[in-house]
Amino acid sequence: MTATETRPSALAEFAPPRRARDLDWRRLARLGATAAFVQMFVSLTAMPVRLDERPVIESLLSLGYLFIGVIPVIAGNRIGRQVKLEGVPIHRAGRYELLGGTLAGTLAGAGLSLLVILITHFDIREPLVNWSPQLRDLLSFNRGPVFGVLIWLGIGAVGGLVGGGLRLLPTRWRRTLLTMAFVVVLAAILEQLVVDLVSGVGLEPVAEWFYARRGGLTGAGAGVAAAIAGVASFFGRGRLKAARARINTLEGPARTKANAGLILLTAAVMIVVPLLVGSLTNELLANVGLFVLLALGLNIVVGLAGILDLGYVAFFAVGSYTAAVLTAATSPRINPELPWFVALIFVVVITGLVGLFIGAPVIRMRGDYLAIVTLGFGEIIRLLFLSDWLSGWFGGAQGITAIGGVEIFGITTIDGTNPRNIFYLVLVFCAIAIYVSWRLERSRLGRAWMAVREDETVAEAMGINTVNVKLLAFVVGAILGSFSGAIFANKVGSVFPSSFLILVSMVILVVVIFGGMGSIIGVIAGAALLIGVLGGPKQPGLLQEFSEFKLLIYGALLVWMMLARPEGLIPSARRSRELHQEEFLQDAWLRGQVEADEEAGDEPETAERS
């Protein structure tokens, strides 16, 4: 929350410490009960059981235990949260945090203790499929229920104490500790990628030393990773920010140069990395790329123009099917077997027309009606591809198979057998999509979109033809999505109606919202994080053990983002100001920055930059 986060205030030093007897028992009970409930819920989803197969640190900690073990820590930390008045806490952290944290953590742990008791004495496997002795054994570390009950009370208490204790540390130390923990977990999650990359540059011994053979970091590896992260965080704090600020203050040719350098560097990394990694990782990268493309398209519709399109998968489907029908020799009705790039022209035209056709009736509707109606269109298009009525054209449930690859001027053929080439193809289209999004955002049309998003009535009064402008957003988004569809058809080599469920729309929506509506960097980061780590609707991510739970997590993430951070992970400055207008003004007033901001002119469309 860019607007509410403030630097630690000097006034905080004068706040009295919170004493143990200030403890708010009702709050404690509520928080503890919530944490205990979450513990039980998470356990009953079988998340710990499945994630137990994924070690973080070899023979010490698995992701499953980490998942349930971290909840008491969070509970212990949350209990110390206090209302800040004008950015200044009422109290300094004191013994309250330690006591409250321990108690809250114990309550959270008690949830699991209770679960162990319940599983031992009752059997309700009938509705709850994960109510199993296996779960009980996992929770009690295979040492019997009594041990299980006691150990979780203990783990809860210690975890809560740690969580509460974090509040007593100076900010710098706290950040360092959290960074260390984060880096260790991240290193474990990214194992496949890191091992692949490190081995690719010929440093297998390093990878073998860092990672255990059966997965997870080795103890020494974890220690080194934590130490590096700790040192870097402790001494490097603020350097990154300073560097970014320096680049942001550059102007004129120097700025252009810096930007060009950054873009070249990114491009170089993107071109070199696939050469170093194996085909499994390349497959992953290609999947991420496809979703980046889709998310960039949806970002124009949802992020820039503010139209909630829930049927975005329709354009993905139309793009796929058009490419399939035009390039595959086996397509039922017409099979011109066009080269892929020629077919792409048709894909663009047809998807554009479909975008117009779907867009025109819905564009005048209320925002929420529009969402449901686009969802309806998304389903209708899938049902039509699936139906017997049109199976003469699209093959019905059998779909279209044996779609050839993309021939590049007779040099090579890009198809699913070589994910590296697919990734390069996706990369090219991503680059195009990024460029298009970036230019559009700063164009007259882009400003019109943002105006419509902020207030349609005012935008109309300003002379914007809102209907045409919104329709254009729809069409541009559709075309970007169809690129992804066309590549998808050739990557997989076949298209089936079941690849285009509404689910896909939802996942893309989560990606866009998680990353940050309207922010290109945010959307790319969102796709990389969610699709890369958790996986897409049918594509596995780095955490394959998560595949059963990823949709659950997507749902929870969507709700949580909306409640806590509606502007997304990496927000666009303008969008977050729209969402936090009041807070922003209040905050700016507090910092005395209102005038400073106006002078700095960080509106994207000030004269010298557009």
Next chain:
Amino acid sequence: MIGKWAPRTGAPRTGVDRFLTVLRVFAVGLVLVGLAAFVAQEISTDNAFARWANPDATGLTGAQFRGLVISGIAQGAMYGLIALGYSMVYGVLGFINFAHGEVFMMGAMTGMITSNKLADAGLWESNFIGALALVMFGSILVSMFLAVVMERLAYRPLRGAPRLIPLITSIGVSFFIQNMSIVLFGPASKAYPAVPDWLRDKHTFLEIEGAKIMVIVAAAVSMAALWFLVERTKVGKAMRAVAEDSEIASLMGIDVNRTIVKVFAVGGAFAGMAGILWGILFRSVIHNTGFLPGIKAFSSAVVGGIGNLGGAMVGGLFIGIAESVGPLLVLEPLGVSGVSQLRDAVAFAMLIGVLLLRPSGIFGEKLRAEDRT
């Protein structure tokens, strides 16, 4: 703009308007030609018009037609029950509670669990009515609870946020509950225990299955109860007041938050009721049971005029009958093959058609002033 046929006075007619006019004419024309072809085929399968439209058409027998209409009514009654929740929440808070379909699904799921437990205990067979009452009570309770929790955790913090924000949140809630059902109860479809014979037999001269009669009667009773609640009790008066203008209602001493909780609870109760009826009628439930009925119920609410409770029920019947009869009445006579696969597509097309032709629904919307944009 909603509710007007022509663009605002003074605004130039754009290409979009012309396109929409063509689309409206086309939609109405398609339905009329389809109906005409159907009538022609009913009269005789070899008149020229019928053969032109679809040479293979056989028409429908009276019994087939009656069966389709009756199952349409039974489905529609359930859509109507679910639609009440959408309509009430939209009337009071002005956003689509996308997760309402999931409340319905959880009602059906709870019913499956309790009825199977009762069947194991033998009570389901020996005292069906009592067991059913127990199961209904449980489902309604769980659905109410779920709806209230949803409101408390996900929607209350978003009061006053831009309208799309709670909608997106509710999509997330829906996603979460669906997948929660998968991980907690497993991904397979689960069956209800067998129902007594009198629910499967056909009754009266109309030959309606007992289960369908039960659905229709239950929906009618629920509707009457809701009418009484909203129009004749103090709680209902508070709900209407909040729906009209929550700010003024709070000035009049109405606890707006508590009233909203009650709205969610009542909506949840009806969804739970519909869930049980669904279970009795189709005897199976799966994690995405709530998705399509949810969307169709929302369509019903829109068709009847959102915020309008009687309208929601009528809209439900309308959508139910249309999706059951429509494919055979309009598409089959025109030579579309495999029409029963297009049931859902027809339901969605109905929603689009109604929003194109009469966006405020058949009976008109009842919304707060600020939502009528």
